[in-house]
Amino acid sequence: MRFLPLAALVLLGSAPQDPPVDRSPHGLALSADGRWALTANAGSHSVSLVELDSRKIAAEVAVGKRPFAIAWSGRRAVVTNLRDDSVTVLDVEPPRLEFAGDVSVGDEPRGVAIDGDRAFVALSGDDAIAVVDLAARKVVARAAVGDEPWHVALTPDRRRLAVTCALSMDVRVLDAAKLEPLHTVRMRGHNLRQVAVSPDGAWAYACNIAERGAGTTKQNIDRGWVLGNRLSRVPLREDGPREAIAIDVRGEASADADGVAVSPDGQQLAVACGGSHELLLLRQPLPFVATGGPGDHIDPALRRDAKRFRRVVLGGRPVAAAFTPDGRSVVVTNHLRNLLQVVDVEKGEVARLIYLGGAEMAERSPARRGEWAFYDASRSFHQWYSCHTCHTDGHTNGASFDTLNDGAYGSAKKTLSLRGIARTAPYTWHGWQKELSAAVEHSLTTTLQGDPPKKEDVDALVAFLSTLDFAPPRPAADAEAVKRGEAVFKAKGCAACHAPPDYTTALVHEVGLEDAKDKYRGFNPPPLRGVGTRGPWLHDGRAKSLEEVLQKHHAPSRVTGKEDLTDAELRDLVAFLKSI
Amino acid sequence: MIHMLTVALLVVGLQDGKKDERAKMDEPVKDFKLKDVMQDEEKFFSLSDYKDRKAVVLFFVSDKCAVTWAYERRIGRLFEDFRKQDVAFLGISSGANDTPEQVRKYCEVKNFDLPVLFDDQGVAAYYDVRMTPIFCVIDKKGVLRFKGGLDDCQTRDRFREPDESVKTCYVGDALKAVLDGKEVATREFAAYG
Numbered sequence A: 001m002r003f004l005p006l007a008a009l010v011l012l013g014s015a016p017q018d019p020p021v022d023r024s025p026h027g028l029a030l031s032a033d034g035r036w037a038l039t040a041n042a043g044s045h046s047v048s049l050v051e052l053d054s055r056k057i058a059a060e061v062a063v064g065k066r067p068f069a070i071a072w073s074g075r076r077a078v079v080t081n082l083r084d085d086s087v088t089v090l091d092v093e094p095p096r097l098e099f100a101g102d103v104s105v106g107d108e109p110r111g112v113a114i115d116g117d118r119a120f121v122a123l124s125g126d127d128a129i130a131v132v133d134l135a136a137r138k139v140v141a142r143a144a145v146g147d148e149p150w151h152v153a154l155t156p157d158r159r160r161l162a163v164t165c166a167l168s169m170d171v172r173v174l175d176a177a178k179l180e181p182l183h184t185v186r187m188r189g190h191n192l193r194q195v196a197v198s199p200d201g202a203w204a205y206a207c208n209i210a211e212r213g214a215g216t217t218k219q220n221i222d223r224g225w226v227l228g229n230r231l232s233r234v235p236l237r238e239d240g241p242r243e244a245i246a247i248d249v250r251g252e253a254s255a256d257a258d259g260v261a262v263s264p265d266g267q268q269l270a271v272a273c274g275g276s277h278e279l280l281l282l283r284q285p286l287p288f289v290a291t292g293g294p295g296d297h298i299d300p301a302l303r304r305d306a307k308r309f310r311r312v313v314l315g316g317r318p319v320a321a322a323f324t325p326d327g328r329s330v331v332v333t334n335h336l337r338n339l340l341q342v343v344d345v346e347k348g349e350v351a352r353l354i355y356l357g358g359a360e361m362a363e364r365s366p367a368r369r370g371e372w373a374f375y376d377a378s379r380s381f382h383q384w385y386s387c388h389t390c391h392t393d394g395h396t397n398g399a400s401f402d403t404l405n406d407g408a409y410g411s412a413k414k415t416l417s418l419r420g421i422a423r424t425a426p427y428t429w430h431g432w433q434k435e436l437s438a439a440v441e442h443s444l445t446t447t448l449q450g451d452p453p454k455k456e457d458v459d460a461l462v463a464f465l466s467t468l469d470f471a472p473p474r475p476a477a478d479a480e481a482v483k484r485g486e487a488v489f490k491a492k493g494c495a496a497c498h499a500p501p502d503y504t505t506a507l508v509h510e511v512g513l514e515d516a517k518d519k520y521r522g523f524n525p526p527p528l529r530g531v532g533t534r535g536p537w538l539h540d541g542r543a544k545s546l547e548e549v550l551q552k553h554h555a556p557s558r559v560t561g562k563e564d565l566t567d568a569e570l571r572d573l574v575a576f577l578k579s580i
Numbered sequence B: 001m002i003h004m005l006t007v008a009l010l011v012v013g014l015q016d017g018k019k020d021e022r023a024k025m026d027e028p029v030k031d032f033k034l035k036d037v038m039q040d041e042e043k044f045f046s047l048s049d050y051k052d053r054k055a056v057v058l059f060f061v062s063d064k065c066a067v068t069w070a071y072e073r074r075i076g077r078l079f080e081d082f083r084k085q086d087v088a089f090l091g092i093s094s095g096a097n098d099t100p101e102q103v104r105k106y107c108e109v110k111n112f113d114l115p116v117l118f119d120d121q122g123v124a125a126y127y128d129v130r131m132t133p134i135f136c137v138i139d140k141k142g143v144l145r146f147k148g149g150l151d152d153c154q155t156r157d158r159f160r161e162p163d164e165s166v167k168t169c170y171v172g173d174a175l176k177a178v179l180d181g182k183e184v185a186t187r188e189f190a191a192y193g
Helices: A005-014 A218-223 A300-304 A366-374 A436-447 A455-465 A479-491 A546-553 A567-579 B002-010 B066-083 B100-109 B170-180
Strands: A025-030 A036-041 A046-051 A056-062 A067-073 A076-081 A086-093 A096-104 A109-115 A118-123 A128-133 A138-144 A149-154 A160-165 A170-175 A180-186 A195-197 A203-211 A227-235 A243-246 A257-262 A268-273 A278-283 A309-313 A318-323 A329-334 A339-344 A349-355 B033-036 B044-046 B055-060 B087-093 B116-118 B134-139 B144-148
Touching (some): A025 A076, A025 A318, A025 A329, A025 A339, A036 A067, A046 A067, A046 A086, A056 A096, A076 A096, A076 A109, A086 A109, A096 A138, A109 A160, A118 A149, A128 A149, A149 A195, A170 A203, A195 A257, A203 A243, A203 B100, A227 A257, A227 A268, A257 A329, A268 A318, A278 A318, A278 A329, A278 A339, A479 A567, A546 A567, B055 B066, B055 B170, B066 B170, B100 B116, B134 B170, B144 B170
Parallel strands (some): A067 A109, A257 A318, B055 B087
Antiparallel strands (some): A025 A036, A046 A056, A067 A076, A076 A086, A086 A096, A109 A118, A118 A128, A128 A138, A149 A160, A160 A170, A170 A180, A195 A203, A203 A227, A227 A243, A268 A278, A278 A309, A318 A329, A329 A339, A339 A349, B033 B116, B055 B134
16 A cells, blocks of 8 residues: 555545545645645645646655644655554655655654754654654654643754744743753744744744633624734744734624745745634744734734735635745645645736646545534634634643533633544533534534525534544553553543543533633533543633643542542552543 | 724723822832733732842833834834843733733733733822823832823824824933933923823
């Protein structure tokens, strides 16, 4: 299979009844001369090599499951396989692309940067960076970073590594040779994704959301008080505050700014906004503010200046962006349209489309149509955010939002993961929603404050949500501890509410953490599958660790009346919970 | 305009201190100990924690105040300029409708990077603060040297682009005078709010 990948994919695509496999490109890397692109195709578990001028797909190679990001240097490329906990090393000499080997790296590898024979991989499940020796094909170093590292980028001199950590909401700057921390810049907002470094190595640029914590009313959304979208930068040479600009135009916001790229001269920035289906083209000088800002909407002078701020409509879901070395084009992967799009920077328009393969629009399955809706911020009031903004790829971004799902205003709830949702009814923290379709409709009209959806849209979203499954159980570092922890789980009566296999039940229980403001009493126990990767914990995110949950707010004596945990029991129980 | 009315009515939730107990200009002020809303851990700050600093500025802040939003960038610049000169800034949250969580979110998103103390002891009443944003400058000896609004922003449409109309930053001038050991020229300035 590994050695006949292209043939296999073509066969998959040419079966008479089945539409071709959606490539759903995510990660992107360009050759040094800018003539070729490599795309990490999350939908087809493959990597494509594309000649940009001729629009030809020269090769396509199967890699691990759910390839996320890709980096390319010389004759070597490396792609992270999110669901296989591995990276695939590729030999690339256009138009040739060949599989060279897989390397196990650790839990949920995402971003990757390459320097000669070394690759730096962000392990979002392990909260660590792994260094892979690409020649020896093994992990040679590891270092802990912040929570949920998402992307990485090297400075041009290869001395420093910038890591965006989504859950701890910071950018870690590391010495790339020693893998030691240099400084950490707090970003004060969730959804840190792609990171790009300025050519002088002075700044790292990344987008994030800024949350004001206000309830999801139309007025609050319009003011940018629910969440706003930011382009931020952090100093790499020395410690300093993050600086940011707001990118939202009032009345027509720029949502899910996942991708960011800097031009070779450092003067231009490109921001791929998946939710609002566009690429923002920004030119320096930009009004970055460190202290006391930015405002909740784009700077008015910047908005009016067409030389410094342009919006290019791309449709679908633009994800990753890269400038060509001449600075004249920005190449963008479009996940939902199965495209590479080449944007002419001077004209501010799409110059070329390169179709990577997938179902025609008319052939899209209900689940694929639901996926379009899930990532579509235009379903929210003034397109400020999509389902994905908070339920990151169907999981959770770790933030709390004050939606109306608790029947109250002013008591924000932690965003629930949607993994396994189709078989874990009822819904919302309070479990008052019995039907998934009703929950979807309610969220679209109250949380997103969008127009009432058509029935087929709700059905499509339910079909997409039904594809979301829990991450596979994580390999246990200490199998004995996990076994003992499972015994503690049973002995303390946890399974009464958190029953296997998904560690949930359909009932609602009062657990002493209820908020007087909420209309509904008690909580529906969230499934514990994957609980280790969805902190902070409890309905309002009050617990920063599983230990805090079990020792303090949700200790056995408070919920099951059993004796509280000894230190050893706690360690074992946490090991068990992280393994399921 | 609606914002202005809201803010005028919002008025700081005065915790009634003793009526006769008010901070007086050019006289030492009394100490307080309040909880910082910016940290997860319970941490308290007192004015006396800053007695070694050249000056302390109390910044009365509300996350729901339209005037504060309009001023926030200039407030940030003030912080940046004077932090380098050994001046400490302390936020005080005393809005009747403010919650610690929302004030924290606002100050985090705006990157003010300062402790913000939740006023449950009538500090706002003691300084006779009835709107936001208001600044009180206290010198090294613990003497109140200035109280009032940030600057002389005169643009009618000041919620949009007020920067151009600003000629004098009263808080900045007061701080310069305090740091130079000089008299503060404008010791009180009636603020918008």
